[in-house]
Amino acid sequence: MHFAYDDKTKDLSARLTAFMDEHIYPAESTYWEQVEAAPDVWAPPPVIDGLKEAARSAGLWNLFLPGKDGAGLTNLQYAPLCEILGRSLHLAPVATNCAAPDTGNMEVLHMFGTDEQKEQWLKPLLDGDIRSAFAMTEPRVASSDATNIETGIVRDGDEYVINGRKWYISGAMNPNAAFFILMGKTDPSADRHRQQSMIIVPRDTPGVDVRRGMKVLGYDDRDHGGHAEIDFTDVRVPSSNLIGEEGAGFAIAQARLGPGRIHHCMRLIGIAERSLELMIDRAAERVAFGKPLSDQGVVREWIAESRVRIEQLRLLTFKAAWLMDTVGNKGAHTEIQAIKIAAPSTVEWIVDKAVQVHGAGGLSQDFPVAEWFAQVRTLRFADGPDEVHKNALARHEIRRRTANA
Incomplete structure (x- = not known):
């Protein structure tokens, strides 16, 4: 590399x-x-x-x-x-x-x-004329296991009928979100990874009830379009709205989440860099016990440790990205999981130190660090919680060691 x-x-x-x-x-x-x-x-x-x-x-x-x-x-x-x-x-x-x-x-x-779906939905998204949301997580099941999804997608002639409840649907509170890509079950009797399908649901379809916006650690996350709880009751959409084929939903979700996971990590490094900059600036201008915070040993330790951790994250992110380009997402699976495990918790630590250096101001709306902390913390859930990635990564390592032995 x-x-x-x-x-x-x-x-x-x-x-x-x-x-x-x-x-x-x-x-x-x-x-x-x-x-x-x-x-x-x-x-x-x-x-x-x-x-x-x-x-x-x-x-x-x-x-x-x-x-x-x-x-x-x-x-x-x-x-x-x-x-x-x-x-x-x-x-x-x-x-x-x-x-x-x-x-x-x-x-x-x-x-x-399909060509029709691209013309109707992808083109205006690419042009920035509309926004969208991805409806996967559900309140009644542990959605960290996507095979638990209960929302039903039932074929009825030339239509599909959708029933279920979703929550923490990012972007759905934005009035410009014109459609949702929804994941549900078309065949509960199939193999557990072939039960799910994805389908396009226009926001204005009868039976779509956006019940409320969900807060995240007290924030409304409006900059992400808000996170909604939505009921889908006898929602009918044309069969042409199905993405791919029936039973392909789980595989499509994995294809979607691979790049999404590393994009989150890339953005997190930006948050970490700016948090470190704000930490240094604040430490230089605040005096405690007769000297600037930047002269206090513990604060200098936080600054040094933050730089080390940022550099480690960036190198691992670059390696994962390089492998995705050279051997594909499947070949980069270990590195994608590793960076998804490492980045949120590491950047959470850095932002936490920025909050601490800002004192009471770090908890306020006058500085961005408090909201960054809330956003970073959510990424230990988004696109799969830490524990799922750690379990999968450990299983892969054990299998590789067993095979080599």
């Missing part, structure tokens, strides 16, 4: 950094002012529309998506760019059309959608 960025990555990195300096960071205060003044708690602040236009004009659009429909970047090329976007998590990804859950939904439609 070569550690130097290629010329294309260097160019995009420089352009994206300049875009962040010129457009994103100056707009952060405006974003929060508009959020506080918005009559609709879930409506995206108007400042985002202007940022989208600026990003498109700068050629910084759909950077996450490979192939002709996107920027054509490899995972390794996108990694440092995604890290930069993570430095302003509530603005930069959505401004460049690189925000979850749309990214994963676009990848699903790009890989598995």
